[in-house]
Structures are given as C-alpha cells and as structure tokens.
Amino acid sequence: MLMQRTSKKELAEPKKGLMTKALILHAALEIASKSGLEGLTIGTIAEIVNMSKSGVFAHFGSREELQVEVVRAYHQGFEEQVFAPALSKPKGLPRLNQMIDSWLKMSVGGDTSSCFFISGAAEYDDRPGIVRDELVRSVEDWRAAMLRAIKESITAGHLKKSVNADALLFQLYSIVLGVHHDSRFLGHSKSLTTANKLIKEIFASNKVNK
C-alpha cells in the first residue's frame, strides 16, 4: 500500500508545513489584534516568525488570503470562547444572556482583546474584497446564532410573543458596539456596568409576566 511505502520524512513534511502555517497564523492574529487586519504585512510577520517573505507567501499566496485565514482563525477562537460555553446553558434566555455576557467580557477584556467582528467591521466597511466578505460572513453567522437564541427565548416562554426578534437583535448588538466604543476609544470604565444594567432592563420589559 502507498502508505507503507511512504518514508517517515515524507510523512512528516506536510505536518511540519501545517505547523509552520499555524505559527504564521498565530503571529498574524497577534499583530492584527494590535494594529488591525490592515496593519498586517507579510514583511512584519516574516520578521516575527523568522522566515523569508517568500517563505510566508508559500503558505498563503497573498496578503489578502492571509487576512482571510486570520478572520477564519479568529472566528474559530470566537466560537470556542464565546459561543460554545453558551451551548451548555439551557435554551432561551439563559443561553442568550451567556452569549452576550462572554462577548462583552471578551471585547473589553484588555488592551489587545479587541473584537475583530467589531473592529474589522469599521476597518472594512469601505473596502470591498475577499477579506470584507469573510468578515461579513463571520459576523452574519454570529448574528444568526444570537437571533436563534432570541427566537428560542420566545418559544421557551421567556420573552413575550410580541417581541420583534430582529429589532431586539439590533438593540443588543448596538449595545455591545457602544461598550466597545466607550471603553476602548473614550476610556469610559463604567460603560460595561451601564450596558449590563440596560440589558437587564430590556429583558425585564420584554419578559412574560408570570
């Protein structure tokens, strides 16, 4: 069989390639979380991972394709850190609350922990191309998950049937944008507390009275 004839070295090659690619991606994610996706240059990455520019190019083809991979890697991390933990909560308001809570904590957690879904949106709203397309896909994916959680909250009887799910999604998403803006740009430390109180009030006024 083909597999048995393959030497150990040959088997190791693609693995090594994958590891190098992962190393490059990791470095790229770090740079992008500080300087934005547009701050990514093949040159800077090559320097950090101690490779030649052409070595980095060999793994990604172009700067844009690297940026797309960075968005995908971020999306995957986001799913693991923000979305997956919420799935362990019961469907409905507990899950929706958990989703927003982790997202808020993650996006204002520290100097370098800007949420790409938010910072990238601002960076690419005027730049058409494959990076923007990938970002929009990621954001729409996350919004679809939130919308599902809102609808499940209605089905579960946690929120009133009269609630307009799309409008509530807009309202909640805007609040997270507000926290991101006020804490990162204006340096207002109280915005997270204000937002949490507001979210509680919004849910309370949309709750089914028992």
Add this chain to the structure above:
Amino acid sequence: MLMQRTSKKELAEPKKGLMTKALILHAALEIASKSGLEGLTIGTIAEIVNMSKSGVFAHFGSREELQVEVVRAYHQGFEEQVFAPALSKPKGLPRLNQMIDSWLKMSVGGDTSSCFFISGAAEYDDRPGIVRDELVRSVEDWRAAMLRAIKESITAGHLKKSVNADALLFQLYSIVLGVHHDSRFLGHSKSLTTANKLIKEIFASNKVNK
C-alpha cells in the same frame, strides 16, 4: 500707517496662503472620508491639489498635524450641519430628536458620508497621539451637547425625572453606532427604520404621562 504702506501684493499673500490651506484641507477631507484618516498621505494630497509634497508640508508641518486639522474641519462642518439646525428647535425633546435625526441621516446618507466621529473612533482606539486626542475631544463635545439636550428634556418635563441621563446617552449613542455598522458594513437597508422605531419607543417609555 503700516496698513497703508502694505502693497496689494503683500496683502494678497496671506489670503492666498489661507486659500491654499483651505484647498488642501478640502482635498484631505474628501480622501479621509473614503479611506479613513489613516488613509491620508501627503503624497496623495499633493497630487490632487497639484502641489509639491514640500508645498503641502509648508502649510501643515506634519501628516499628524494635517490629520488634526481635518478632524477640526470635520467637527466644524458637523456643528453646522447637525448641531446648529437643532438649536432652532425648542429646548428639550424636540431639540434632542432633531440632533439624533440629522446625525443619523448624515451618517448613513451615502457611500462617502461616513461619520468621522464613528469611523475615526474605530480607527484610533488603539493609536495614541494627537489625532486620537483631537477626535476624542470632538466626540466628547458632541456627547456633552447630547447630554445637555437630555437633561433639558427632563427639566422641560418632557422626560421623567427618574431618567438616568448618562444611561440614556449611552443607549442613544449605541443605536447610532448600530445603524452605522449595519448599514455600512452589513448593507442592511432597514436599520435606519428599526433605529427610528426603537428611539420612539425609548422616548415613549421615558416620557412623563400627562
């Protein structure tokens, strides 16, 4: 007197200088509204206004100082287009409503009419320096005007005394961020309608019942 001795040519010089400066600023504002403040380069501007790079430098000293002037020029335009018309409305809710309404219209008005107060915030939240400082000053100025209008709405008896003005400011500002995000990045054309409905509901639930 000194004035009488000044030749026509000498008198015209500073005027010409001011006009050139205004011309450069105008070009810079156009570029920045398309490519962001970070997209501004002395080279591009020099090309558009048909001057040498050193000619442009002579008027602004540095790229950062030019960016600061662009923020100031934008702020001035914002005051004229958004703030001044609201001052003709009666103090309280009519004025507050007008402020938000013009701001929303302006920030989603067209492809190139992004609001610098919003796009700049995202661009500079991680970049300390004089441009960020100027932007923060402009945004805080606008927020102070909105806060004043909220407080006047309470004093005028249009909004309940129990309203937390800071929290309401956060809520309204977030909604505008949401419209900017959804319309410009996601291309959701309905976000303005959703936002206007939401703002009406927020004011209705905070209104004094007569």
